[in-house]
Amino acid sequence: MDSVTEEEKSEDYLFKIVLVGDSAVGKSNLLARFARDEFYPNSKSTIGVEFQTQKMDINGKEVKAQIWDTAGQERFRAVTSAYYRGAVGALLVYDISRRQTFDSIGRWLNELHTHCDMNVVTILVGNKTDLKDAREVSTAEGRALAEAQGLFFMETSALDSSNVAAAFETVVKEIYNILSRKVM
Ligand code: GDP
Ligand code: MG
Secondary structure, three states, X not given: OHHHHHHHHHHOOEEEEEEEOOOOOOHHHHHHHHHHXXXXXXXXXXXXXXXXXXXXXXXXXXXXXXXXXXXXXXXXOOOOHHHHOOOXXXXXXXXXXXXXXXXXXXXXXXXXXXXXXXXXXXXXXXXXXXXXXXXXXXXXXXXXXXXXXXXXXXXXXXXXXXXXXXXXXXXXXXXXXXXXXXXO
C-alpha cells in the first residue's frame, strides 16, 4: 500500500518542460549539462533524446521534470504541435553571442503561445556567457525583454555550468508553487 501511495504522489508531480529556440543556441547541451553533467563541444543537432526525465527536489518533495529537446527540426521552423502538447514550462533559449537568435525570440514565444496554455511558465535564457568577447546581446537587453513579456530571465553557460540547474529549477519551482496554491 505504501508504495502505491508513493507512486501516486510522484505522478502528481510530473511536469513537461520544453526547450525552445533557434538551432545551435545550446538547448541540447543545457539538457546534457543539467541531466548528466556532460558537454558536447561539437554536437550536431541530433544528440538529444526525445525527452529526459529528471528527478528534482522542490521544497522537500520529489518532482519529476520531463524535459523535451528538439531533434533539430527547429532549423526548418517545423516544430510540431505534439512537441508542445501538455507542456507546463518552457526554456526559451538564445545565444548571447548571436543577436539573430535573440531577434527570433518573439517568434518562438508566439509559437509557444499558439500551442500551449498562455500560462506556461517560461524563462528566457541567454546561453553561452563564457563567450565574453563575442557577446552581441547585453544582459540588460535580455532582462528588459523578459520583463516586457512577463518571463523569468537568466544567463547561462552549458560549457562552464553557470546557472544551468538554476534555470531549470526556476521553472519547476514556479510550476510547483502554482500547483500547490491550486490544491490548497
Ligand atoms: P541546439 O541546436 O540548440 O541543441 O545547440 P547544441 O546544444 O547542439 O549546441 C550547439 C553548439 O554550441 C555546440 O557546438 C555546443 O558545443 C555549443 N554550445 C552549447 N552551449 C554552449 C555554451 O554554453 N558555451 C559555448 N561556448 N558553447 C556552447
Ligand atoms: Mg539540439
